[in-house]
Amino acid sequence: MAMQAVTLSSYYALGHISLQVVCPCRRAVRRNNNRPFIMAASPLQGDPVREWIMGEGGASKILKISPVGGGCVNNASQYQTDVGSFFVKTNRSIGPAMFEAEAVGLDAMHKTNTIRVPKPLKVGPLPGRGSYIIMEFIQFGASRGQTELGRKLAEMHKVGVSEKGFGFPVDNTIGSTPQQNPWTDDWISFYGEHRLGFQLKLAQQQYRDNDVYMKGQKLLQYMHLLFKDVEITPCLLHGDLWSGNVAADKEGNPVILDPACYYGHNEAEFGMSWCAGFGSSFYNAYFEVMPKQPGFEQRTDLYKLYHYLNHYNMFGSGYRSSCTDILDRYMRLLKL
Ligand SMILES: Nc1ncnc2c1ncn2[C@@H]1O[C@H](COP(=O)(O)OP(=O)(O)OP(=O)(O)O)[C@@H](O)[C@H]1O
Numbered sequence: 342m343a344m345q346a347v348t349l350s351s352y353y354a355l356g357h358i359s360l361q362v363v364c365p366c367r368r369a370v371r372r373n374n375n376r377p378f379i380m381a382a383s384p385l386q387g388d389p390v391r392e393w394i395m396g397e398g399g400a401s402k403i404l405k406i407s408p409v410g411g412g413c414v415n416n417a418s419q420y421q422t423d424v425g426s427f428f429v430k431t432n433r434s435i436g437p438a439m440f441e442a443e444a445v446g447l448d449a450m451h452k453t454n455t456i457r458v459p460k461p462l463k464v465g466p467l468p469g470r471g472s473y474i475i476m477e478f479i480q481f482g483a484s485r486g487q488t489e490l491g492r493k494l495a496e497m498h499k500v501g502v503s504e505k506g507f508g509f510p511v512d513n514t515i516g517s518t519p520q521q522n523p524w525t526d527d528w529i530s531f532y533g534e535h536r537l538g539f540q541l542k543l544a545q546q547q548y549r550d551n552d553v554y555m556k557g558q559k560l561l562q563y564m565h566l567l568f569k570d571v572e573i574t575p576c577l578l579h580g581d582l583w584s585g586n587v588a589a590d591k592e593g594n595p596v597i598l599d600p601a602c603y604y605g606h607n608e609a610e611f612g613m614s615w616c617a618g619f620g621s622s623f624y625n626a627y628f629e630v631m632p633k634q635p636g637f638e639q640r641t642d643l644y645k646l647y648h649y650l651n652h653y654n655m656f657g658s659g660y661r662s663s664c665t666d667i668l669d670r671y672m673r674l675l676k677l
Pocket residue numbers: 371372373374409410411412413414415416417428430459476477478479480585598599
């Protein structure tokens with residue numbers, strides 16, 4: 342993963358790859374299901390992935406195991422079998438908690454029966470150290486454009502509501518940063534404490550950045566002013582929606598991957614829009630299903646700030662000015 346900020350460039354190519362944005366920190370193009378390298382399917386003993394595929398997975402033969410490129414954190418492979426393909430990610434150093442959280446998120450989104458999401462099948466530890474997740478393999482293809490993505494995402498937000506408030510049944514990670522999701526009745530408290538507040542503290546601890554921290558604290562105190570006349574229902578969010586986590590299946594239907602799910606204000610879903618390349622067709626389709634709320638434009642930076650702070654904390658000072666620009670704008674807007 343590139344560790345420094347470079348200029349964000351993007352293009353939108355209808356009919357081929359619907360979203361292709363060079364995210365400063367992450368990889369430029371991640372969709373790559375057609376890698377030519379094929380690993381031999383070796384008959385490993387005590388391999389829990391193979392055991393699950395040949396057991397509950399219903400396969401009697403593993404035909405090929407091919408690496409899938411694109412991810413930064415984990416190793417990914419396609420297991421081709423006589424009953425179809427499985428997608429497997431392994432991590433040699435981290436225990437199953439990270440993949441368990443991913444599976445809970447994928448499962449929650451899958452159950453909304455709205456936008457296409459790979460169905461999680463199994464998570465477990467690897468012998469000795471590490472963990473794996475097995476999920477439905479999706480053959481990617483060309484997107485039909487962003488309209489369907491906007492509509493389906495909005496449908497997921499509309500259907501996936503929580504009666505427990507804001508939060509999620511499990512904590513997860515945003516990039517490599519922990520993301521805490523305790524159930525909270527009030528959105529502004531949740532976003533203030535567990536999203537912005539958490540990242541601000543991290544920046545202060547890591548970089549002794551008192552300027553960012555103090556401005557951030559002021560914003561937390563007054564950000565409720567940005568929410569006048571807004572109705573906020575806890576909606577199921579993907580949580581890390583950037584171009585690298587959006588694809589299309591071979592019929593052209595949108596697919597979203599690799600989530601950092603929680604129940605939150607639907608507008609927070611656009612916090613990574615600076616790395617997503619969403620155009621007007623996306624937003625128009627989205628707002629037809631989930632109407633735009635008063636003050637939407639005033640809150641877009643508030644939701645970007647969480648992800649900019651996270652990038653600052655993960656990748657360093659290249660992202661600091663994105664954070665301070667937003668903080669300074671709110672200081673002026675709210676006269677703080
Ligand atoms: N269910 C799936 N079926 C087929 N290919 C998939 C599937 N899920 C992900 N992929 C492909 O595998 C690549 C790696 O997956 P993913 O992004 O989840 O890995 P990761 O290492 O966990 O990611 P990150 O580095 O963003 O945390 C993706 O870029 C995508 O191209």
